[in-house]
Amino acid sequence: MAKTADITSHSKELAMELTGKTVLITGAARGLGEAFAIELAKEGAEVFLVDVGSAVTAVAERINVSGGQAAAMVGSIVEYDFCREVVATLVSRFGKLDAVVNNAGLIHEAYFWEDDPEAMRALVEVNVLGTMYVGRAVGAHMKNHGGGVIVNVSSDGGGGMPQYSAYAASKGAISSLTYSWALDGDGHDIRVNAIAPFARTHMSLLTPTLAPNPPDPALIAPLVTYLVSDRSEGISGQVFRFTSTELGLLQHPRIKEPILKRDEWSASDIREAIDDDLSQHLELVSSLGWRPSRMQDPDQVGAE
Structure with missing residues (x-):
């Protein structure tokens, strides 16, 4: 279990970074999603957490106990009606929606000629279709309510990974969605970026040879804070590679x-x-x- 975040001990300057902003985070029960939720709450954001398991409610409770503002819903983003319900519930609870972090995802290992069709379908439904459904639901709200920020979670593995072709393809799709949504959002004050993180998560534990000695997810969270904040105004259509010690940009395909x-x-x-x-x-x-x-x-x- 992650350590309880001491939100009240953060400096006043940091605590004001995202004050007044509301952020939706998918896949928030553990790993990167949990780390993003804790960090954003520390920075003053009201966070709304979504995951398929009830563990996400415990994350929200720990944030609230520590002085933050959090709520949670349990359900699957592969159901578009659920995504619409999430947006409606969030707005009803917090009054508005400023940003979303599309973090939910699956991974599995297989040579492409041995891959299980059902596992492939499940991965694509969560990683790609689920991200698209959340984007559709929040994008419609943002367009009609003054804009907002979308942060997708991609991977430099989208450039190709041996024995992880389904995952790599899904993350390549996330980068493509990011570029496309940024173009759609231009002129509507909707900024869309993605991160390609390297961190210790349940996914990295499944790929130890590809991701040796990954850093704590909490060390990745400041990049999300920056992208959600007003400090990143004008930045859109970018995929940031971040390892906690190295920050760079993935090159746009051309x-x-x-x-x-x-x-x-x-x-x-x-x-x-x-x-x-x-x-x-x-x-x-x-x-x-x-x-x-x-x-x-x-x-x-x-x-x-």
Whole structure:
């Protein structure tokens, strides 16, 4: 069980950071979601916590006992009616909705040719469809009530992960949603960003070889505080990679140079172009540095 947050011991300056703001956090029963909830409450926000299990109510209770303002609902974000009910209940309780942190997610390990179809469906429903449903519900409210902030939880694993293709695909989708929602929100005072965190959670415990020695989730929370706060005004459409000691940005997907042009291309032309002009520009197949076997030895590029 996480230690009870001593909200009243925070400095006055920090306690005023998010005073008056209301924040919805999904997947808030443990791990990053719990850490975000505690940190945002410390900073003065009223937090509304959602998760599928009753443990989320205990997190809300600990925040309230420590001097914060929190409420919780138990249910699944893969049901759109539940997402709408969450927004209605939050607004009824706190009077408004300023921000949402889309944190809920699943992970499992499997080679793609062995993956269980039901596990794949469940993961995509929570990680992608659930995020979309929450975004749909809160976005409609924000558009009609002066704007707001959305923070999605993505991963640099969206660039490719061996034996975690379903998870990687879902996180790639979250980054894409972030870019798209930021474009939609431009002009409506809706800012949308994402974080790609590295932290000790139940997910990282399932991937020890990919995520050795992860930091405490509480060390990731300040980035969410910044993105929810007015200090990040004007920042939208970004995916921030944060490890608690290193902060950076994931590069937006784009067509890279060189772009080769012909009036007409044959298969032989394409092979020649890839083996020659494009060979030194082939991409890593993951942010962790894996390359296809044909790319391991530069002398093998273009070989039969």
